[in-house]
Amino acid sequence: MGHHVGQPDIGQKSGHLMLITPERVFYAGLLGRPRERCSGAFNVYVALRGGLWLSIVDGREACGELVAVAPNVRHTITSDHRTAICIVIEPESVSDGTFEEWTRRLSGPERDIFADRIRTAYERLRERSCRPDLTSAEFDLMCFGEVLPRRPLDPRVIRSIAQLTRFCGDPATAASCAGEAGLSVSRFLHLFKEETGISFRAFRAWKRARHLLHFANQDLNLAHLAQDIGYPDSTHFSHSIRRFYGLKPRSIFSGSRDLAILESRRPAATDSAWTQEAG
The missing domain is CATH 1.10.10.60 (Homeodomain-like)
Structure with missing residues (x-):
């Protein structure tokens, strides 16, 4: 599976797109109805307009332009606007303690800076002004301005x-x-x-x-x-x-007809080796 070059117009009008790399996903599109979900990765949600409301199964709540959720945490996300951004970071790709630190940073004084940087990254992707085969390090720089520390793996x-x-x-x-x-x-x-x-x-x-x-x-x-x-x-x-x-498969497909999918060709193992050497 490569980059969907045969469908260049998909997503241009709606602005809905998804960049998929082995260890990261950048999604800008419909959130769907607010139902409980439990992602296996770290999720960073950013509002394109208005605000977001996060409700976690243990009773914690958060609101704002940017909210972050640790992997395997049941949560519900709602948005003022039908479309929002979601960044997905695979837990095996970053060192222990990274998500705890980034949850603190993303909910602290830097939150607005990160939200603006991620919305700028969205505009770059929307204009196709960066290639889809980003390494994890390049993805992190584009979205966060720094590279998340890599987990060394056997x-x-x-x-x-x-x-x-x-x-x-x-x-x-x-x-x-x-x-x-x-x-x-x-x-x-x-x-x-x-x-x-x-x-x-x-x-x-x-x-x-x-x-x-x-x-x-x-x-x-x-x-x-x-x-x-x-x-x-x-x-x-x-x-x-x-x-x-938090959605049936059919709902995901019906809500993604106008979604442009940009894919990295780099295999996960290559990405891991490349960034471990680079780091």
Whole structure:
């Protein structure tokens, strides 16, 4: 899957777009109805106009032009305006403590500066004045003005992440990843959780749901797509997508017809290697 060069006009009128890289997503489009969602990544929501209201399952609330939510936290987001920005940062790509620090910074005195910088990044993407194959470091510089600290990962875990995010051929399992790493399944699962901070099962479930984003503006048979991505059946597919995004798959597709999707061609493992060397 490459950049959707065959559909240059999609999103031009609405301004709706999504840049997908292996470790980051920049989305500007419809938020959908305010239902509880639980993303597997760090989410930064920015209002294009007006304000946002964040409600977290433990009773905490926040409002403003920018709100941030840690991974795997059930929350509801509402907006004055139908369209908003959401930045997604994969937790295995940044060092421990990064999200806690950035949650503080994004809700502190710098909040308006970050909101303005992210809206400027949106204009750059809208004008296509930057290429879609940004590294994570380049993405961070564009959106935050600095590079988020990178999590050093065991090469065996980097290889297993590449397997899990390939979505072609036989689906990756704990056994297949353990075999490639030369470890027993139990030792591999322990290593994976130790290195990434996420269980193998939760990681795979989120990446599968995230992979749906690549197809969001296409007219597809959803049952076939579910099978292609690796879901055992349509019920599992629908349940998983609703849990992560707060929306049924059909609602995501119907709300994304005018969404321009810009994709990075760089594989996740290459991005990891590149930025680890650069850092």
